[in-house]
Amino acid sequence: MPDLITFISAALIAAGAVFFIAGTVGLLRFPDTYCRLHALTKADGLGLALIALGIALTASSFGEVFRIALIWFFVAVASATGGHLIATHARRVDRAEGKEGS
Amino acid sequence: MTPDLIYGLTGIAVFAIGLVGALCAQDRLRRVLALKLCSVGAGFVLVVAAWRTPPADPDPVPHALVITGIVVMISATAVALALIRRLQTLEAEDDDG
Amino acid sequence: MTDAATLFDLLLAGSVIALAIASLTVRDMFAAIVLFVIFGLLSALAWVRLSAPDVALAEAAIGTGVTGALLLKTLHHLRYVTGKLGEGQARDLTPIATVPAGVIWANAAFCGMITLGLALAFLGAPQAGPGFDSLVAEAMPASGVDHPVTAVLLNFRAYDTLMEVVVLLAAVIAVWQIERGLSDAPAPALGEVWQGFARLTLPAIVVVGTYLLWKGSEAPGGAFQGGAVLAAVGLLLLLSRIYVPRPAHRGLARWAFVLGTGAFAGVALLVSGGGRVAFEYPAQHAYSLILLIEGLVTISIAVTLAALFHGREPVAAPAPEGRNDT
Numbered sequence: 001m002p003d004l005i006t007f008i009s010a011a012l013i014a015a016g017a018v019f020f021i022a023g024t025v026g027l028l029r030f031p032d033t034y035c036r037l038h039a040l041t042k043a044d045g046l047g048l049a050l051i052a053l054g055i056a057l058t059a060s061s062f063g064e065v066f067r068i069a070l071i072w073f074f075v076a077v078a079s080a081t082g083g084h085l086i087a088t089h090a091r092r093v094d095r096a097e098g099k100e101g102s
Numbered sequence: 103m104t105p106d107l108i109y110g111l112t113g114i115a116v117f118a119i120g121l122v123g124a125l126c127a128q129d130r131l132r133r134v135l136a137l138k139l140c141s142v143g144a145g146f147v148l149v150v151a152a153w154r155t156p157p158a159d160p161d162p163v164p165h166a167l168v169i170t171g172i173v174v175m176i177s178a179t180a181v182a183l184a185l186i187r188r189l190q191t192l193e194a195e196d197d198d199g
Numbered sequence: 200m201t202d203a204a205t206l207f208d209l210l211l212a213g214s215v216i217a218l219a220i221a222s223l224t225v226r227d228m229f230a231a232i233v234l235f236v237i238f239g240l241l242s243a244l245a246w247v248r249l250s251a252p253d254v255a256l257a258e259a260a261i262g263t264g265v266t267g268a269l270l271l272k273t274l275h276h277l278r279y280v281t282g283k284l285g286e287g288q289a290r291d292l293t294p295i296a297t298v299p300a301g302v303i304w305a306n307a308a309f310c311g312m313i314t315l316g317l318a319l320a321f322l323g324a325p326q327a328g329p330g331f332d333s334l335v336a337e338a339m340p341a342s343g344v345d346h347p348v349t350a351v352l353l354n355f356r357a358y359d360t361l362m363e364v365v366v367l368l369a370a371v372i373a374v375w376q377i378e379r380g381l382s383d384a385p386a387p388a389l390g391e392v393w394q395g396f397a398r399l400t401l402p403a404i405v406v407v408g409t410y411l412l413w414k415g416s417e418a419p420g421g422a423f424q425g426g427a428v429l430a431a432v433g434l435l436l437l438l439s440r441i442y443v444p445r446p447a448h449r450g451l452a453r454w455a456f457v458l459g460t461g462a463f464a465g466v467a468l469l470v471s472g473g474g475r476v477a478f479e480y481p482a483q484h485a486y487s488l489i490l491l492i493e494g495l496v497t498i499s500i501a502v503t504l505a506a507l508f509h510g511r512e513p514v515a516a517p518a519p520e521g522r523n524d525t
Contacts, residue, residue, distance in 0.1 A: 177370030
């Protein structure tokens with residue numbers, strides 16, 4: 001059933017792209033750093049997972065699937081760490097400027 | 103519209119942007135950034151020169167040249183940035199005294 | 200399908216140009232550097248489209264990754280270490296004396312003429328003329344490796360690569376001299392999440408860097424890409440303070456800087472000793488010699504790039520020197 005698999009994979013990649021677009025819209029439209037981070041990390045994490053799944057379906061060997069999974073894992077970890085660092089820094093700047101409570 | 107035409111013109115455009123930036127920017131760090139853009143533009147043109155119409159076997163010599171260029175560029179960038187840090191420290195000391 | 204590919208090319212080319220303009224015009228310098236990093240990654244993607252994966256890897260790892268780290272470190276230094284820049288001034292970081300508008304316009308016109316000339320030369324150049332590819336393909340069996348770019352870099356045009364390593368060595372010497380006595384940049388504490396990230400990714404980066412080096416003889420990859428990825432290990436170690444450079448390590452670092460150049464030149468001399476030209480490797484040893492050079496050069500590149508990021512050579516007592524007491 002190669003056609004069905006191609007179709008599912010294309011659908012997954014398209015869904016992933018939609019999440020990426022949503023994340024980008026959030027990045028552009030949301031008011032402050034924290035909301036933007038929220039949009040970016042959540043939506044892009046899911047989008048990346050969907051796209052990786054879609055590509056993995058069409059992979060020709062187990063080695064490729066494994067490598068795609070590794071890429072997904074490290075990008076997810078890196079984006080989570082990056083988000084954490086940006087949020088920490090934003091908080092520190094807010095504190096320094098005297099805006100408590102965010 | 104073949105890829106080599108598109109990216110060749112892109113490379114020249116990027117080079118031009120970098121050139122304008124390097125001559126007109128008012129900020130040292132941004133001038134370094136502009137020079138780096140120039141080098142990427144030149145890389146584009148060289149990589150395009152290596153492109154062959156059946157995209158299987160591009161010419162490896164320009165590729166090697168671009169890799170050399172990238173490494174030389176980071177050396178130059180590192181020295182330029184060190185000079186900027188040094189200059190700014192000296193200026194800060196002048197302001198103090 | 201060709202149309203979809205062309206559309207993708209046009210979109211990518213447009214984004215690359217837009218990012219180049221944006222990184223020079225955006226007001227905030229931090230944003231400029233981030234835009235520049237995205238610009239570099241998209242350029243690398245474009246070079247993959249032009250079937251130049253080696254160049255794309257080098258650009259992504261060295262031209263974008265390490266360069267971006269260097270730029271961000273310098274920005275941090277300018278904003279917080281030299282320290283006198285308020286948030287308002289930080290947007291216009293290191294202003295040089297203002298240039299008169301006439302000079303700017305004259306410069307722009309001059310650049311426009313150069314660009315026009317370049318574009319005409321590019322469009323008028325013979326398309327797909329005979330390059331070096333047939334010569335390289337002919338000489339490949341004698342090169343000792345199976346990947347043309349590696350063969351060119353380490354065999355056919357080895358002088359270029361030797362000089363490139365020398366340039367890197369000169370850069371690190373220059374940076375150590377320039378930064379002598381400069382106040383040290385106290386890296387901000389990045390917290391536990393970062394520490395965990397560093398611990399998790401370090402082994403993976405080591406594996407990837409070594410793999411790139413090893414694979415370079417038959418597939419895209421090689422000393423420069425592998426070295427840059429391994430330099431990321433150094434950056435992680437420095438940023439997470441797992442490794443703190445000490446003055447006692449200077450000797451070792453100096454040896455590591457010189458190792459690549461020394462091995463490269465040494466092999467050339469050794470080869471030329473037996474009545475051959477320099478870099479005319481004996482056929483049966485070509486592969487092992489290239490791998491030896493590549494391995495040692497990789498170590499040198501990794502250590503040198505990490506040292507360029509750290510900037511100042513480690514000194515004995517950073518605390519009293521760091522304060523600028525008057």
